[in-house]
Amino acid sequence: MARDRRRLTKLRKVRPTRILVTEGATELHYFSGLKQTLAGARVQGLPRPGIRIHDAGGISPLHVVETAIKLFDKFGPPDRHTKYFAIFDTEYPDISKRQSLDKAIRLAMKCNVAVVVSNPCFEVWLHCHLEDFSPRKFQNSDDCVTVLGGEWRKHRICKDGYTKADATVFDRVKGQLPHAIDRARYLRETHHQTITHTADANAATDAYRIVEYLQGITSSYMPFEATSNLDK
Numbered sequence: 001m002a003r004d005r006r007r008l009t010k011l012r013k014v015r016p017t018r019i020l021v022t023e024g025a026t027e028l029h030y031f032s033g034l035k036q037t038l039a040g041a042r043v044q045g046l047p048r049p050g051i052r053i054h055d056a057g058g059i060s061p062l063h064v065v066e067t068a069i070k071l072f073d074k075f076g077p078p079d080r081h082t083k084y085f086a087i088f089d090t091e092y093p094d095i096s097k098r099q100s101l102d103k104a105i106r107l108a109m110k111c112n113v114a115v116v117v118s119n120p121c122f123e124v125w126l127h128c129h130l131e132d133f134s135p136r137k138f139q140n141s142d143d144c145v146t147v148l149g150g151e152w153r154k155h156r157i158c159k160d161g162y163t164k165a166d167a168t169v170f171d172r173v174k175g176q177l178p179h180a181i182d183r184a185r186y187l188r189e190t191h192h193q194t195i196t197h198t199a200d201a202n203a204a205t206d207a208y209r210i211v212e213y214l215q216g217i218t219s220s221y222m223p224f225e226a227t228s229n230l231d232k
Contacts, residue, residue, distance in 0.1 A: 016049035016050070016080075016081045016082070016083070017049060017050045017051075017052060017075060017081065017082050017083070018049050018050070018051050018052070018083050018085065018213075018214060019051075019052045019053075019054070019068070019071060019075055019082065019083070019084045019085065020051065020052070020053045020054070020085045020087060020210075021053075021054045021055075021056050021064050021065075021067050021068040021071070021084070021085065021086050021087065022053065022054070022055050022056060022064070022087045022088075023056055023058050023059075023060075023061065023063075023064045023087060023088040023089060024055075024058045024089075024122065024164065025055070025058075025164050025165060026122050026123065026126075026164045026169060027087050027122050028053060028055045029166065029167045029168075029169045029170065030122070030125075030126075030169050030170045031051075031053050031087075031170075032053055032167075032170070033168070033169065033170025033171055033174065034170055034174075034211065034214065035051045035053065037170075037174065038051070038214060038215065049214075051214065052075070054067065054068075054071065056068075060088075060097060060100040060104070061086070061088040061089075061090075061097070061100050061101045061103075061104035061105075062100040062101075062103050062104040062107070063100075064086045064087070064088045064104065065086045065104045065107050065108045065111075065113055065115075066107070067086075068084045068085075068086050068108075068111075068113045069084075069107075069111050069113065071084070072084075077112075078111070078112040078113065083114065083221070084112070084113045084114065085113070085114045085115075085116055085210060085221070086104065086108055086113050086114070086115050086116065087115075087116040087122075087207075087210075088101075088104070088115070088116075088117065088118075089117070089118050089119070089120060089121040089122055089141065090117060090118070090119040090120055090121075090198075090199050090202075091120055091121065091140070091141050092119055092120040092138075092140060092141075092202050093120075093139075093140060094140075098199070101117075101199055102199075105117075105197075105199070114210075114221050115206070116206045116207060116209070116210050117197075117198040117199055117205070117206050118198070118204075118205040118206070118207060119198055119199060119200075119201055119202050119203060119204050119205070120138050120140055120141045120143075120144055120202060120203065121141040121144050121145070122205070122207065123141070123144045123145050123148045123162075124138075124144060124184075124187075124203045124204065124205045124207075125180070125184060125205045125207035125208070126148055126162070126169070126173060127144070127147075127148055127151070127203070128179075128180040128181075128183040128184040128187065128205070128208070129173035129176040129177070129179070129180040130151050130155060130176070131155070131176070131179070133183050135186075135187055135191045135203070136203060137202045137203060138202060138203050144203065145162065145164075148162045149161035149162040152172075157172050157173065158172060177211070180208065181208040181211060181212060184204075184205055184207060184208035185208055187203070187204050187205075188201065188204045188205070188206070188208070191204075192204050209221055
């Protein structure tokens with residue numbers, strides 16, 4: 001009994017940290033909102049891991065990963081307590097960005113930074129919060145955003161439609177979060193189950209996996225990209 005108490009005390013001294021590096025404002029606002037809802041909650045009797053969110057500035061997937069790596073000096077390298085996540089879009093069918101994407105994923109795997117990819121953009125994850133969501137392929141990110149704007153007006157989520165500058169984006173859709181996870185899982189693991197990389201699965205997102213991980217529903221985060229080797 002005394003040994004168990006000492007072990008619990010030791011665990012409490014080292015609070016795990018999850019460091020999220022985002023590519024754009026939408027992801028930054030969404031995960032900041034999620035962070036607020038998780039504040040103060042406990043997992044298996046212990047404090048929930050701390051969450052830190054950094055905006056990389058929306059340049060490229062490679063820049064997002066490089067920003068995460070630079071944070072090693074501030075928060076320490078990835079280990080059992082400190083985990084890094086690079087959150088970015090494919091911007092399909094932008095070929096130049098796909099080259100950056102491939103380099104970013106290779107570098108992330110080499111440096112133990114987990115990747116959270118959305119194809120063509122993070123707004124796919126927001127689509128999954130809508131009750132009448134159905135799988136579809138978007139021409140590009142602009143198409144995805146335009147369709148989402150119409151759906152937000154239709155569902156009266158926001159009378160002015162959708163905007164990336166909306167700092168309350170999480171609060172607008174959080175009531176549908178459990179359903180969004182189920183829809184995104186179906187989209188990625190059933191609808192696109194034969195496609196190895198989310199970067200090749202239009203439309204799909206890894207967002208549901210990191211949300212479950214941050215909630216403590218799953219004990220590890222493992223996107224499809226981390227389970228196989230990229231072509232060299």
